[in-house]
Amino acid sequence: xxxxxxxxxxxxxxxxxxxxxxxxxxxxxxxxxxxxxxxxxxxxxxxxxxxxxxxxxxxxxxxxxxxxxxxxxxxxxxxxxxxxxxxxxxxxxxxxxxxxxxxxxxxxxxxxxxxxxxxxxxxxxxxxxxxxxxxxxxxxxxxxxxxxxxxxxxxxxxxxxxxxxxxxxxxxxxxxxxxxxxxxxxxxxxxxxxxxxxxxxxxxxxxxxxxxxxxxxxxxxxxxxxxxxxxxxxxxxxxxxxxxxxxxxxxxxxxx
Amino acid sequence: xxxxxxxxxxxxxxxxxxxxxxxxxxxxxxxxxxxxxxxxxxxxxxxxxxxxxxxxxxxxxxxxxxxxxxxxxxxxxxxxxxxxxxxxxxxxxxxxxxxxxxxxxxxxxxxxxxxxxxxxxxxxxxxxxxxxxxxxxxxxxxxxxxxxxxxxxxxxxxxxxxxxxxxxxxxxxxxxxxxxxxxxxxxxxxxxxxxxxxxxxxxxxxxxxxxxxxxxxxxxxxxxxxxxxxxxxxxxxxxxxxxxxxxxxxxxxxxx
DNA sequence: CGCGATTTGTGCACGTCTTCACAAGCGCCT
DNA sequence: AGGCGCTTGTGAAGACGTGCACAAATCGCG
Numbered sequence: 001x002x003x004x005x006x007x008x009x010x011x012x013x014x015x016x017x018x019x020x021x022x023x024x025x026x027x028x029x030x031x032x033x034x035x036x037x038x039x040x041x042x043x044x045x046x047x048x049x050x051x052x053x054x055x056x057x058x059x060x061x062x063x064x065x066x067x068x069x070x071x072x073x074x075x076x077x078x079x080x081x082x083x084x085x086x087x088x089x090x091x092x093x094x095x096x097x098x099x100x101x102x103x104x105x106x107x108x109x110x111x112x113x114x115x116x117x118x119x120x121x122x123x124x125x126x127x128x129x130x131x132x133x134x135x136x137x138x139x140x141x142x143x144x145x146x147x148x149x150x151x152x153x154x155x156x157x158x159x160x161x162x163x164x165x166x167x168x169x170x171x172x173x174x175x176x177x178x179x180x181x182x183x184x185x186x187x188x189x190x191x192x193x194x195x196x197x198x199x200x201x202x203x204x205x206x207x208x209x210x211x212x213x214x215x216x217x218x219x220x221x222x223x224x225x226x227x228x229x230x231x232x233x234x235x236x237x238x239x240x241x242x243x244x245x246x247x248x249x250x251x252x253x254x255x256x
Numbered sequence: 257x258x259x260x261x262x263x264x265x266x267x268x269x270x271x272x273x274x275x276x277x278x279x280x281x282x283x284x285x286x287x288x289x290x291x292x293x294x295x296x297x298x299x300x301x302x303x304x305x306x307x308x309x310x311x312x313x314x315x316x317x318x319x320x321x322x323x324x325x326x327x328x329x330x331x332x333x334x335x336x337x338x339x340x341x342x343x344x345x346x347x348x349x350x351x352x353x354x355x356x357x358x359x360x361x362x363x364x365x366x367x368x369x370x371x372x373x374x375x376x377x378x379x380x381x382x383x384x385x386x387x388x389x390x391x392x393x394x395x396x397x398x399x400x401x402x403x404x405x406x407x408x409x410x411x412x413x414x415x416x417x418x419x420x421x422x423x424x425x426x427x428x429x430x431x432x433x434x435x436x437x438x439x440x441x442x443x444x445x446x447x448x449x450x451x452x453x454x455x456x457x458x459x460x461x462x463x464x465x466x467x468x469x470x471x472x473x474x475x476x477x478x479x480x481x482x483x484x485x486x487x488x489x490x491x492x493x494x495x496x497x498x499x500x501x502x503x504x505x506x507x508x509x510x511x512x
Numbered sequence: 513c514g515c516g517a518t519t520t521g522t523g524c525a526c527g528t529c530t531t532c533a534c535a536a537g538c539g540c541c542t
Numbered sequence: 543a544g545g546c547g548c549t550t551g552t553g554a555a556g557a558c559g560t561g562c563a564c565a566a567a568t569c570g571c572g
Contacts, residue, residue, distance in 0.1 A: 022475075023559075025558080026559095030475070031465070031467070031468040032452075032465075032468065034471070035451075049520090050519075056452065058452035062563090063559090063560065063561075065520065065521060066521080066522075066559095069520085069522075075519080075521080076567085077518080077519050077520040077521080078569050080519070093475065094471050094474050095477055095479075100470075110369045116365045119450060120466070120467060120470065123467040123470075124470075124471065164470065164473055164474070187477065188473040190470060196288075196292075204477075209287070210464070211381070212291075213446050213464060214356075214380075214422075215286070215290070216283055217446060217460055218444075219283050221356070222349070223277070223351075224458070225351070305550090318532070322531095322551080325550085332550075333536075333539090333551080334537070334539055336549070
């Protein structure tokens with residue numbers, strides 16, 4: 001609390017200072033803070049208050065302070081947080097001090113877009129290889145990288161230190177690709193295929209499904225529509241529905 | 257709950273059966289159940305147990321039962337759920353009985369991919385318009401649709417009943433596009449730009465940020481590395497983690 | 513040098529989500 | 543018909559996440 005996060009822990013040669021184990025919800029927000037901080041830094045801000053940063057990140061300021069306190073953060077009461085220092089801290093915790101190599105499998109529609117997405121490069125990652133199972137795609141050059149066959153994975157893994165794999169294949173191929181990735185030592189997978197992957201313990205999988213996001217929005221649309229469709233005779237007294245009115249407490253709306 | 261009302265019957269005119277207001281966490285999982293159910297239906301299954309469905313969707317079976325119970329579901333004790341009926345139910349609740357029109361703004365790298373993504377069409381949505389602010393892109397044809405200028409939004413909205421907008425522009429343009437979408441009556445936005453949008457109350461925004469997903473994975477990589485880096489030395493002193501092996505209790509592993 | 517303005521860090525209470533464990537219900541088999 | 547095995551639906555307990563409100567800490571200024 002009071003002191004640094006230099007946990008005298010297992011001192012072990014300047015090795016890794018044993019990460020505090022953060023709540024998952026906090027981890028999920030750190031990248032957002034980081035992005036906001038970079039914006040602030042680019043616009044010349046040297047310090048920022050929790051109020052200011054939380055607004056830029058779209059969260060509650062108390063939540064932000066609590067999140068930062070978890071990583072034993074460096075704020076100064078009465079002043080705020082040092083932007084540069086906080087960036088450094090968060091990047092360290094997220095493991096972004098080394099630029100991680102990512103293997104992208106599947107260069108179809110989506111894979112193409114991902115390969116060309118500069119958000120990866122600019123935020124700590126390097127696409128180390130593009131792979132595909134379709135021989136007709138092998139050899140194609142995208143964004144300066146040549147597509148290789150997915151069976152070359154072992155070779156690629158030998159060249160690079162691969163820890164993260166991105167799957168952008170059709171659902172039918174995803175599980176097999178996941179197995180291949182795991183086989184060459186990948187321990188984190190970002191899956192864009194609409195299916196559930198099964199992987200050994202110790203391997204993290206995160207899933208992004210574009211259609212699911214839309215379906216969630218659709219639900220809210222449906223609900224909004226069914227509410228406004230209610231006659232409501234006069235307003236306030238819409239007796240009927242048990243708790244019907246509560247409809248809009250959702251903070252989904254903005255974030256502040 | 258107790259009484260069966262013929263639910264599905266989208267033909268059933270008039271009174272919307274008043275959507276139960278579901279927990280947000282449940283809503284977020286329904287699409288996943290739906291996908292799993294479609295798979296089951298395609299492979300000839302007529303019924304499925306909560307155990308089976310939960311496995312296919314990558315969640316805990318008790319959670320699944322509770323989720324389904326929230327929508328007053330139709331299961332038969334000793335048997336399971338009727339696949340076709342459950343599909344109908346979930347699609348109804350999610351508002352997928354009508355094919356919703358979506359406007360996609362920004363046909364750059366990512367926008368291109370989204371425009372060509374058939375997962376939208378196959379799961380209840382129809383891309384009604386492609387828009388971009390760059391005049392040199394206007395007129396281009398993608399997947400059978402011609403790109404129009406973003407200033408044509410009012411016209412598009414007049415032609416179609418737009419409720420959902422997708423933003424795939426650079427961050428700098430996102431807020432302005434969001435404002436334009438809101439102005440023509442869009443009340444749900446899926447935002448791929450790495451920035452926080454501010455919108456009026458009543459408008460839902462969901463954000464998808466590819467780099468953030470990677471950064472979250474990076475954190476877990478970093479943590480795994482810092483753990484394995486610890487010397488064996490009895491290991492007991494593992495800073496915080498009681499029982500180091502527990503590292504994977506996080507349902508991250510497969511589920512969610 | 514002390515005071516007031518400001519902002520962090522956090523104790524606490526509250527709400528949401530998850531998980532267990534089990535009673536109630538259903539169909540099948542004898 | 544009756545019992546038995548299987549599966550749903552749910553009460554209750556606990557874990558987790560959130561937000562308020564305030565004490566502690568710091569700076570700037572007179």
